[in-house]
Amino acid sequence: MLEVIACIDGSKAAPSVCDYAAWASSRMEAPLTLLHVLDEERYPVAPDLTGNIGLGSREHLMEELAELDQKRSKLALEHGHHMLDNAELRARQAGAQQVFKRQRHGDLTESLLALESKTRLIVMGLHGESSAASGRQVGSQLETVIRRLHRPILLVTDTYSQPRSAMLAFDGSPTAFKGVELLAGTPVFKNLPLHILMVGAESDTHWEQLRQAEKKLSGQGIEVHLAIRAGEIEQTLHAYQEEHDIDMLIMGAYGHSRIRQFLVGSTTEKMLETAKKPLVILR
Template sequence: MSEVLACIDGSTATPAVCDYAVWASQRLQTSLTFLHVVDQTQYPQRSDLSGIIGLGTREHLLEELASADQQHSKQVLEQSNQILEAAQTRAVQAGISAPLIRQGHCNLVKSLGALEDSIRLLVLARHSATNDNVAEHVGSQLLNVVRTLQRPTLITCGDFIAPQNYLFAYDGSFTARKALQMVASNPLLAGLPCHLLMVGSDEAACKVLLNEAAEMIKPSASEVTIIWREADIEPSIRAYQLQQKIDLLVMGAYGHSRIHQFLLGSTTSQLIASSTSPLLILR
C-alpha cells in the first residue's frame, strides 16, 4: 500500500477531490494517482443489427451506425483523457512532482478492486442532488466502494479546506480502538486538534472510555477534547460538527456496536449525506 488514489469523474466535485488528494499525498509523503473510470455501460457499443427486418440488405446503413458508435466511444475516451490530464496539471501546480493517471474500463468497484493492494488512501466525492449530471457514477457507487474495499477512504463534500481539526466518533469498541491507533500512528492527521465524541446513556462509563482514548491519541494530536452526548448518534455528530466548525469527521467502520449497526444499516447513506465536512472511514 503505497499511493493515494483519487477517483475523479469530471463533475464539479473533481477539483475538491484533486486538492484533498494532493493534501493527503503531501501529508503521507507518498505517491498520488488519479483514476477515471470509463464505464462501458455509459456509452453504446458496436452492435450487430443485421437481424433487424429490412436492414440486412442495407450495408451502408449498418456501416454508418457502427461508425457512429465508434466515434462516440472515441469521444468518451478523449474526454476521459482530458479529465485526467487536467487533474494531473492541477496536482503538479500544487507541488506534486510526478502524479500518475490511470483509466479504468469497467465499473468503479471492479476497477478499484484491481488496484486495492497499492492503495494507502482512497479519495472520492460525495455527490448531492445539486451537483451537475456529468458522470455521477462515482457518487452513485460510493456506498458499494465503502462496503467493499478494505482501505481507508476519504469522502469529500464541498470545496477543499485543509483540515485544521478533526472529530473522531468513538464508541469504545475493538474496531474504534484499532481505528484510533491507526490515526495515532499515521502522519495524515498528526499535529491537529482531536475532538473525541461518544454517544451513550451512561455518562460515567463513557467518560472512562473517552479518557482512555484520549491517552491513546495524545502523542499524535496537538490537543484533545472529549465530548459525551446522550442523544442519537447522527444528530449528535452533525450538531457538534456545526457548533465547533469541524473540518474532518473520522470513524472506524463496521465494529460490533451501535456505530456498527448505524454504518451497516439503512442509515449508512444518511451519515455520508448529512456530514457537514469530509468523512474519513477507517477499515
C-alpha cells in the first residue's frame, strides 16, 4: 500500500508536519511513515580527516577530532530517534492508525527518491531546520525536492489548522487535467468545498475547460466551485484565497502556460515565501 511520508527535522514546523501528515493519512486510509534524514556532510557515518592537519606530532589531534565527530554523529542519531518517537506519539494522538519510523544517513532528496515507488504523498515544512539556521525564509531543499520527485507534496506552515476547504489553480492544460484526475482519485478532499480558479480572461473555452474539470470531480463527493479571475497570478491567487477563507492551495508544478513560468521561474520561491497557508504541489 502506498504511504504518506512525513519529513521530520528539528524545525518549528515539525509538529505541524506531524499533524497534517496524520490528517492526510487518516483521510487517505494510508500508512504514515515518519522520515528523519541525517545530513552526511554534517554527520558522516565514518568521519575521514586524513590529510586535513598532517601527520607526525599532530596525529593525536586528528584522532581526537575523529572521535569528536563520531560522538556528534552518535548524539545526532539518538536525537533523531527521540524526535521520531515524539512524532509517532503526536501522529497517533492526531488519529493516524499505522505509523512507521525511518531514519537514514544521506541527502533528503535522494532518500525520498529511494522511497518514491511506495509514496502517495510527501509532507514537508515550508521552513526547514537548515533554512532557520541560515536565515532563509523557505526550506533550502524544497526546490530540489519539487523538481526531482514525481509525487504530490504537501508543504505546511508552522501551525496546524484542520483543512475545511481547498483551491486548485487551474490553467486548462493537459497537465492541469492530470491534476484534476489525481484529485478525483483521492478521498482527501471528499465532502470538502474545492474551488477551481483559472487566472485569465473569461471566454467560452475557459468556462468549458472548467466545466470539464468539475464533471470529473463532482461524482467523487467533492463540492466544486468554479471561478475565473483576471490579474497577476500570485496576487490573484492570494486574493481569491483570502476572499473565500480557503485553507489549502493546490498547484501543478509544471504546465504549458503562465502557470508554468510562474512555478518554474524565480517567483516559485516568492510564492512559497508569501504563503500563509499550506500548499499542495502536484507532479
